[in-house]
Amino acid sequence: MIHISQSAANEIERLKSKRSQSELLFRLSVKQGGCSGLFYDLSFISNHNLEDVIYESQGIKVAIDAGSLKYVEGLKLDYAEDLMGGGFRFQNPQAVSSCGCGNSFSQE
Numbered sequence: 708m709i710h711i712s713q714s715a716a717n718e719i720e721r722l723k724s725k726r727s728q729s730e731l732l733f734r735l736s737v738k739q740g741g742c743s744g745l746f747y748d749l750s751f752i753s754n755h756n757l758e759d760v761i762y763e764s765q766g767i768k769v770a771i772d773a774g775s776l777k778y779v780e781g782l783k784l785d786y787a788e789d790l791m792g793g794g795f796r797f798q799n800p801q802a803v804s805s806c807g808c809g810n811s812f813s814q815e
Contacts, residue, residue, distance in 0.1 A: 716765035
């Protein structure tokens, strides 16, 4: 299960409204790279793959590919703004460590 905070849902809706397609899905995936070995990749898609798992939280449908699911089970996605700007914040119980930017993590 993935949890999206209300502030993250508001930001996702704001970003989605800037696109011309209204029926976009929010995709969360994990890719190799970043400071700690793995990083979060957020995007919008018009069609999901049959292997994707679809979660819904705060009215946001989130598509997660099967390969990424093991890395994000239990993830809490938040959005916050501070003096340095705004951004998504990840609270991942699967992560053993993460880098200072918070977008990269490790499970080792």
